[in-house]
Amino acid sequence: MIKNQKGFGVIEVVVVLGLSAIIITSIGNLLNSLYKINKAAELRTRAFSYAQESLEIINDKRNDLFACQCAVAGCSTCVRPSDGQSCTPFSGYDSCWTAYPAGSDLIGIETFRLYKSGSNWVLEALSPDPSSAVIDLDPTFSRKITIKNAFRDINGDIASSGTVDPNTKIITAKVWWKQRDDQHQVDLSTILTAWQNL
Numbered sequence: 001m002i003k004n005q006k007g008f009g010v011i012e013v014v015v016v017l018g019l020s021a022i023i024i025t026s027i028g029n030l031l032n033s034l035y036k037i038n039k040a041a042e043l044r045t046r047a048f049s050y051a052q053e054s055l056e057i058i059n060d061k062r063n064d065l066f067a068c069q070c071a072v073a074g075c076s077t078c079v080r081p082s083d084g085q086s087c088t089p090f091s092g093y094d095s096c097w098t099a100y101p102a103g104s105d106l107i108g109i110e111t112f113r114l115y116k117s118g119s120n121w122v123l124e125a126l127s128p129d130p131s132s133a134v135i136d137l138d139p140t141f142s143r144k145i146t147i148k149n150a151f152r153d154i155n156g157d158i159a160s161s162g163t164v165d166p167n168t169k170i171i172t173a174k175v176w177w178k179q180r181d182d183q184h185q186v187d188l189s190t191i192l193t194a195w196q197n198l
Helices: 002-060 062-066
Strands: 067-069 095-097 111-117 120-125 141-152 163-179 182-193
Touching (some): 002 062, 002 163
């Protein structure tokens, strides 16, 4: 009987050690999975923050970027002296928005990058070089801003085609990053209008 008890004790120890190894491995795998999920959520949150930041910066600078103010009240065409772009104010308005952001080097451009120069944000044309989209302060992420004039249908509603409305801009911020060889991205959009007479 004593021999059976000793043998049975060794079997119990082996079983307990085996179960312990399985439990410890499972806990380790669970913790690793939780870390990966947490890291993915953190990166996604940061990406959304960068996209939202982009839209807020463009909104804040919208009149600096697009507005043309007539030199005299009641003008029929406004020409911005800095780049020669023109626009037609609505009746009763002395200002309007040009088709493209201010700056002769930005005419005809729809994709941009944002970067900080001192305390100011600068919008410039995005070059074809992929590294130009990298966010300077956080190189994990890349960002592209798209600014397009909206189209209006015959009812005046925003549509996918129709009459171009330079007084209405569709702004899209795309932020992307790589995580373990997988590319992820977030896109946020907003619509800005020149509703206010300057």
